[in-house]
Amino acid sequence: MSLFKQIDKDYIEAYKAKSTVKVAVLRHLKTAIKNRLVDEKAESLADEVVLDLIAKQVKQRKDSYDQYMKADREDLAKIEAAELVELEVYLPKQLSDDELNAAVDKAIADLGASSMADMGKVMQAVLSAHQGQVDGKKASGLVKSKLS
Template identity: 55%
Template sequence: MRPGPCIRPVMREAPFGGFPHFLLYSTLHHTTAMTVTTTLFEQIEKDYVQAYKARDSVRLTVLRLLKTAVKNRLVDLRRPGGSLSDEEMLDVIVKEGKQRQDSIEQYTAAQRPDLAEKEAAELAVLKDYLPKALGQEELTALIESTITALGAASPKDMGRVISTIMSSHKGQVDGKALSEAVKKRLQS
């Protein structure tokens, strides 16, 4: 590669008498504004490295398990060398969060508060990667607008209302709470 007017080669000695390495660096002294968007997986990778350096064992364990779940999902989709979209990543994170929530309930029922606390800490790490959950007022307003838009009038339409809301607000709505609220609204 022939260097352009803004890039010049610099020779640097390699350590221990190895071959010299050529480095290219820019001599431009100004930068252009660039918008860099990182995917959810890239953010998880960065946080994994930070947790490793900080020796944050809980975060490190959760992110390691999350990366494994992503790889398993890629194998399930027959894309072992590929990547997941952010929507697919959210599905994986939501699934892992549900597993932690179920574990918390089971450990609490079995009177194992130490294990329940551990799962709660892991769930808190997973929630960092999910979109902000809707509040009760926002959820009620969303249910009302969806019922009006779909023309739902009876409990028979409950499935359509729930699937519409879940698809448009993935990761922001708890399925159980949504189901109960829609059922209550359509029965009244």
């Protein structure tokens, strides 16, 4: 079953169960997917594209959560955290710190990267090799520390 069909199925189940948070999250996700379908004039999307859309939604929620915490709005931060939990179900398992470290080392070695000028190439290699499994901020910090 494709990821989009799974999301659609889960949406219907959540709607019937009256799970308001999950329904809202999946409704936003389905809208993003349908917008992409319209943009690409396609009948369906590959799971990689859907994963990319989910990752963007997760990043949005994390950024919003951070902003709400800085603004001392814990009520809104709780909503973002609950939505984040529902979205992360659809992402592949995140790499551990050790696995991320090994992936960055491998990318640096494979590309022969030696300076900050190569950071973009290393980041692209790591993110494409482990799509949806890497937190971009964490990877960026690690690559910076290794190349500088």
